[in-house]
Amino acid sequence: MGASKHEIEDLYRRRYVAFRNVVATVAGGREQARDVVQDAFAQALRKRETYRGDGTLEAWVWRIAFRIALDATPRDLAVIEPSLEQAFLEPERDPELVDAIRSLPPRRRLVVFLRYFGDLSYEEISEACGISEGTVAATLAKARADLLAAIDREGAER
Amino acid sequence: MTRQGDSLLAERLSALEDPRDDSNWEDVLRRALEQPLDWRRRFRGRRALLIAAVAAALMLVVGFALAATLGGFSGWLSGKPGSPASHTEQQAFQRANARSWASFPSGTKLRRLIVTRAYGSTFQLFGFRSGDEICLRLTVNGANRGAPMSCIPRLELSDAKAPVVAALVDMPAGKVRSVLTGRRIGRRKQRVRVLSNLVSFGVTADGVSNVELRISRRNERALVENNAFLLVRPNAYSHKSVLQISTIDSAGKRIVVPFTRSDRGFDPKLMREKTRFGPTRIDRKPPRRAIAWLIIHEPRGLSLHQAGIPSRWIKGRHPVRFARVLQPDPRNHVRVVIRLAGKHNAICTLTITATRGRGFDCGWGLPDQPLGVSVRFNRSSEQSALVSGVVSDAISRIDLFLNDGERWSVPLKDNVFAVFVPRTDFPAKLAGYDSQGKVVAIEDLISL
Numbered sequence: 001m002g003a004s005k006h007e008i009e010d011l012y013r014r015r016y017v018a019f020r021n022v023v024a025t026v027a028g029g030r031e032q033a034r035d036v037v038q039d040a041f042a043q044a045l046r047k048r049e050t051y052r053g054d055g056t057l058e059a060w061v062w063r064i065a066f067r068i069a070l071d072a073t074p075r076d077l078a079v080i081e082p083s084l085e086q087a088f089l090e091p092e093r094d095p096e097l098v099d100a101i102r103s104l105p106p107r108r109r110l111v112v113f114l115r116y117f118g119d120l121s122y123e124e125i126s127e128a129c130g131i132s133e134g135t136v137a138a139t140l141a142k143a144r145a146d147l148l149a150a151i152d153r154e155g156a157e158r
Numbered sequence: 159m160t161r162q163g164d165s166l167l168a169e170r171l172s173a174l175e176d177p178r179d180d181s182n183w184e185d186v187l188r189r190a191l192e193q194p195l196d197w198r199r200r201f202r203g204r205r206a207l208l209i210a211a212v213a214a215a216l217m218l219v220v221g222f223a224l225a226a227t228l229g230g231f232s233g234w235l236s237g238k239p240g241s242p243a244s245h246t247e248q249q250a251f252q253r254a255n256a257r258s259w260a261s262f263p264s265g266t267k268l269r270r271l272i273v274t275r276a277y278g279s280t281f282q283l284f285g286f287r288s289g290d291e292i293c294l295r296l297t298v299n300g301a302n303r304g305a306p307m308s309c310i311p312r313l314e315l316s317d318a319k320a321p322v323v324a325a326l327v328d329m330p331a332g333k334v335r336s337v338l339t340g341r342r343i344g345r346r347k348q349r350v351r352v353l354s355n356l357v358s359f360g361v362t363a364d365g366v367s368n369v370e371l372r373i374s375r376r377n378e379r380a381l382v383e384n385n386a387f388l389l390v391r392p393n394a395y396s397h398k399s400v401l402q403i404s405t406i407d408s409a410g411k412r413i414v415v416p417f418t419r420s421d422r423g424f425d426p427k428l429m430r431e432k433t434r435f436g437p438t439r440i441d442r443k444p445p446r447r448a449i450a451w452l453i454i455h456e457p458r459g460l461s462l463h464q465a466g467i468p469s470r471w472i473k474g475r476h477p478v479r480f481a482r483v484l485q486p487d488p489r490n491h492v493r494v495v496i497r498l499a500g501k502h503n504a505i506c507t508l509t510i511t512a513t514r515g516r517g518f519d520c521g522w523g524l525p526d527q528p529l530g531v532s533v534r535f536n537r538s539s540e541q542s543a544l545v546s547g548v549v550s551d552a553i554s555r556i557d558l559f560l561n562d563g564e565r566w567s568v569p570l571k572d573n574v575f576a577v578f579v580p581r582t583d584f585p586a587k588l589a590g591y592d593s594q595g596k597v598v599a600i601e602d603l604i605s606l
Contacts, residue, residue, distance in 0.1 A: 005313055006567035016181035042189035097170050116171040147167055
């Protein structure tokens with residue numbers, strides 16, 4: 001199957017910012033995230049013939065990015081723990097939401113980032129993280145419920 | 159969970175996102191061409207190191223060997239080979255560029271690559287990078303009008319199978335002179351006027367210092383400087399063509415560079431050859447669709463007047479009802495004029511390039527045929543052909559399958575496309591896909 005250079009370049013140009021923002025949560029900083037994303041796309045270019053086409057190209061590149069970010073090839077990508085301090089441009093703009101996200105378990109946090117920063121579909125999140133689509137849906141539902149409950153709570157306390 | 163809750167979360171999270179775009183595709187290409195040393199470091203333990211070493215060895219076998227021993231094309235992909243052109247040379251280029259109907263961006267900076275004096279003339283090879291193109295331009299005695307020029311798609315360099323890529327081979331250039339043909343007209347010996355030299359030039363990977371061109375039985379060494387090569391030789395009425403282009407790597411091994419000979423004539427065998435790559439069957443017969451924006455005269459792109467293109471260029475037998483000038487790929491300089499003419503709204507296109515003038519194609523069967531394509535080059539010395547065309551609204555994506563197994567996603571905008579393709583990669587195939595990814599059109603492109 002393989003992927004063409006044009007497809008990878010097109011993905012890069014369309015989705016670079018989303019990649020960098022999500023990767024920033026696992027790479028430890030925005031600069032590191034930039035480096036990881038550049039390396040991930042370079043590696044995708046070199047290995048494009050190995051892309052089998054059994055999932056989306058984007059999910060395949062996400063997996064590469066996570067592997068590079070983690071400096072290893074973990075069997076379970078869902079063990080990634082997003083770092084909140086590096087995730088936002090100005091966390092002080094919405095402290096309630098940031099606190100609510102901080103209280104989420106790591107897997108739920110990551111799915112939230114992929115869904116809202118990465119704008120990935122359930123299927124793509126499932127492919128990128130190596131978990132089932134049902135698990136993605138359930139995790140995301142719980143995460144959203146927790147976040148909205150926390151926001152409502154904080155709003156009511158004010 | 160309500161939809162309102164979901165959109166509230168999305169809205170508040172998006173306010174926290176960092177919108178700055180510091181992307182740099184050239185940097186990705188450079189990293190891809192580099193030896194994967196840092197990649198290797200990322201693996202932990204001896205087993206991982208072994209895997210990385212095997213991967214590196216495999217890359218050497220499949221083509222990255224060339225980048226490793228002679229360097230990649232990073233000089234062209236991300237660097238600035240040569241030195242800046244003089245103010246006068248830059249001004250002359252800008253004036254010529256401003257006159258062109260398919261111009262490069264106004265800030266395009268010319269780099270001087272090779273200067274040589276031969277056969278009583280001064281030959282200067284310049285280069286520049288613009289969008290996805292790497293262009294070479296040769297002036298003879300400083301003349302800018304009619305300067306031979308050729309652009310190489312950046313993809314061709316990052317996919318190159320050899321550390322040298324030829325742009326033009328055996329292109330006539332230089333002063334006009336009169337030569338004998340060897341025939342007689344009555345008592346007189348026949349004479350014709352030809353340009354006095356033949357030039358061949360192209361780009362080289364980092365570290366290449368030797369490029370040889372075989373003419374008859376001997377090899378002539380080209381000048382190699384600043385990631386480019388240039389060979390100037392005298393022209394005759396019946397000249398011998400370049401038969402082989404090669405370079406020597408650091409281990410002393412000769413690497414033959416793929417190129418298309420300028421004397422390759424019409425070969426019926428080539429007409430029958432098709433690439434084995436790409437889809438062979440149409441998944442779905444597309445609905446009959448025209449190009450909606452064209453039919454309702456939506457003013458996309460520029461008018462002929464705005465683009466400064468004379469309307470006589472697109473005149474045919476039937477009155478032109480509507481015409482627009484489009485740039486299908488913002489990362490290359492090609493412009494396509496699309497027009498509707500006659501009571502049946504026949505669609506014709508005119509492609510305009512800075513390197514090879516213009517070409518007119520008409521009579522595509524839209525809406526019955528969803529994909530109309532034309533392949534052309536003006537001179538046999540050109541090493542790339544322009545593949546351009548028009549698609550109906552039934553097609554939302556087109557892919558080009560080259561004979562070396564590469565698959566290019568062809569930029570498509572306002573139903574037109576135009577892409578330069580190396581002639582050595584033909585026969586090729588264009589496949590059109592609908593919005594659901596189903597193949598709705600296939601066009602085989604024969605070798606030229």
